[in-house]
Amino acid sequence: MFALLSMGITLGLVLLLAQPAGHYMASVFNDAPSRLDRWFRWIERPLLSLGGVKHSNQTWKQYAGSVLVSNLVMILMVYTLFRLQQYLPLNPAGIPNMEPALAFNTAISFMTNTNLQHYSGESGLSYFSQMVGIVFMMFTAPATALSVSIAFIRGLAGLPLGHFFSDLVRSITRILLPVSFLFSLIFVALGVPQTLDPPAVVQTLEGGVQHIARGPVGSFLSIKELGNNGGGFFGVNSAHPFENPNALSNALQIILMLFIGTALPFTYGIMVGSIKQGRILFMSMGLLFLLLLGGALGAESQGNPVFDSYGFQQAGSMEGKEARFGIAQSTLYAVVTTASETGAVNTMHDTLTPLGGMAALSAMLLNTVFGGAGAGLMNVLMYVIVGVFLCGLMIGRTPEFLGKKIEAREMKLLAVTLLIHPVLILIPTAAALAAVPETISNPGFHGITQVLYEYASSAANNGSGFEGLADNNLFWNMSTAAVMYLGRFLSMITLLAVAGSLASKARIQETSGTLRTDSRGFMVILLGTVLVVGALTFFPVLVLGPIAEYLTL
Template identity: 65%
Template sequence: MAFLALGVTLLLVLLLARPTGLYIAHAFKDEQTKLDRFFGPIERGIFKIGGIRRDNQSWKKYVFALLMCNALMIALVYIIFRTQAYLPLNPTNVPNMEPTLAFNTAISFMTTTNLQHYSGESGLSYLSQMIAIVFMMFVAPASGLAACIAFIRGLGGKPFGNFFVDMVRAITRLLLPLAIVMAIVFIALGVPQTLEPNAIAHTISGGEQSIARGPIGSFLSIKQLGNNGGGFLGVNSAHPFENPDAISNLLQILLMLLIPTAMPFVYGKMVGNAKQGRVLFVAMSMLFIVMLGTTLAAESTGNPVLNSLGIQHDQGSMEGKEVRFGMMQSALYSVVTTASETGAVNTMHDTLTPVAGLVAIANMMLNTVFGGAGAGLMNVLMYAIIGVFLSGLMVGRTPEFLGKKIEGKEMMLIALTMLMTPFLVLAPSAWALFSYSGTISNSGFHGLTQVMYEYTSAAANNGSGFEGLGDNTPFWNITTGIVMYIGRFFSFVTLLAVAGSLSAKKAVPETAGTFRTDTALFGVVFLAAVLIVGALTFFPGLVLGPIAEQLTLKP
């Protein structure tokens, strides 16, 4: 039965990917479409109120608009967090956030990371949850989608469009309608949606228990759809109020993968080469299946120490997992949430076996096993360009991508993008291990993994964590905040600069020597680029962390 449920889930993901991709491509078309009949009046009203002109921007103006808009929104929600005690809709009297925690949280949710150095139900008021958090859960993925659409347009030699127009369309035509529908579905399944304060239950022993609740249904739908993650409640989607049963668990998995799996088809449609989009989708799917299979094998075998004591569950490792989901659905969720850069959890990742933890952190390091909404495909195309470049060097020919020559300028920008992630992970990890070891709950190899996971999650804008860190301190709040911000926006700038450089070049006619990017061979080259260039970058750190931990486990 567990394998049947797994197969049905993956089949539904496969069936939804292409139609969703074609819809997204249609929603961002520059010319008039049938969607304008319904969404046009709403969008024109927003453009008029915001003073938005529907003109095409250069890549530099597009990036500037993206950065300034996001910076302004970070500042606004920071103010809300710092003053929430004085604002309405605070029935549980949550105090103002401490400055460094407010700094971290504002950046976290504006970068779709949703790393939480506070417990969900006790750190924010209802107003902060709805006006600040849910607001950012819409505009943050919309910004990522807009950047990706502009990147695709630039690679295809088309005008970059207008950031504000693209961001509004991402919200009105995709995120908001789906989020409303799914919020209603989740509420029907038993997820609370209320502004009432915590419920007080009287126990049979005469005591009282405060049960957290709130507007969770509306939070949950956009949390998963926008690859945001985070949790209204402290234990995230392991809590029955955020994930009541197997049906809600299935829907959350589908929502997390809906946009990321659709993006290769968006790309294929927009550049006029649907076959190339399918090749990228198949290659990414193969990576996903390998990661999933590895995790299932590791969790099925379980912990050899527990096995030797005779207390291992007969269905695999159940440590840190909810019984209502079981090992298989918990393992699947851990792969999906890190592959899609969502960060929601229905099991505690700190209790995963070392190999399963390795898969989770590797998904984030690569950020190409579908990846997050928009940003994931940008990383995929970066590796695709690297693959084409390396192939061109091997045959002594100037490499071409979508009919444009890839030269030194583009590769320098891509190299900077490639090097930024390991720098953001390894440098602060070394600093934390050397200077703040007292905040790390585990010693040895697991402690190293714990720290490296935190910064990898921040740099990849995932937000899940190996819990146990004493992370609500100025050091962790400030360093992870900086890592999240750079990890999010640095690649937007450099990769849009690559697209800008390529779009300014004249198209080169295809010849017999042109390396085609819509073949199975290109898919193999792409996978090789990901595994050789990407995976080997982090291999030493992984050897000292989860791999060493696995090798030292003894029954």
């Protein structure tokens, strides 16, 4: 009962913050003069001037080109840093340069907002690489996705798409930087280290010597969660007591992971002039989240009685879970991190029960359960348009959405976008099972789930790992890097093309035959579309993996 109460309080705080945060973000990206300008223009103007940015609007092709070129340049910059880190300052542990394939994978991983780690955090990167390389990308990667999602919303609303670099700077200065700065102070106050001192050398009770890793973790942790990044400063991520010291820090991390994803539906509703429609999107994603959470909790609660850190008896398996948090909080964290496309972990997902692991995996396969900083909302809106189109076909009427006709060009682009995700997951999964079976620790059904999870995490830009894979080698580094990069940018380009196409169309008059997309009836249509498409696409491979494992226990 206590565990459920703590979960309810945490999710209740998320619910309370979602709407005001959504209104704030709408004011940030509103092109009209704002009271916020006097607080942030002093830092934004020099940055935009330095980059030669004029406040003119871009076409969708220009916007997409700016995204691709800027992100590619940042990937090359950080790759070079990783390759030279042993010669750079702030490396008290003397960590050597990353080898080429691993540096390539890591640079793409963090720049695509995935944060898949094929290295152990504290032993793979110097303080300089963590602060200048990793934290830099932890700001620019979510800001990129957030900017693209705002451009997509503007296109749906029939407005100019805006300018990428202006949106990027505003995302950082007005949202990511202030919130992460505040929470950095809170995490440090809760006991998270923030130091440039080398690892502490201590003598153990047995008389041995132990090196305890530490570093500038507090500033790393806040943007890790807020930006839906998820990469750990330490190898065990938020299961490490320095990265997640207590129940309060655990709850704050959950709130930060959901902060932007739960606020964006309300931002969308304000920007398109239909607050009710934004509320419907929030409710739809919330129901999917609760469905996955309920399934995971039900699965993880089966088993022998155990006692959590508070001394309360609970049923379930504690294998791989933090005794400090117990089954309920560990399961909640697992579902939140995959639903928000964050990838941080406070428990080892490889030790989840088959159905509990399938719930976390399904959140990434659907890729619409709140999702990351902007990417999740774009996927949801894609399904909204698909649902409108299907309803139009059933009644023999040209589908309309937000006063714009949905025609062949938009549907072709959306069909391509729908195919990108499963293609990037299923084909590499089959290739890995055939090409490198020796890197999979479990050759049975669980092994299939391990491989499927790795590519689902890469394609969904989540970054959490099922573990059990010997993945720091050329095959895994290069294949997951390709999946992460394509999974990130292909869908961005196609959805920007949809936004550009709709923005150029004249608005048509709404009639009595127009399908209302702000009703609970349409919410059922939307949820049905997401679940049916997801089941048709991924159910066969789920049968071969977690479902088969569950049935053979």
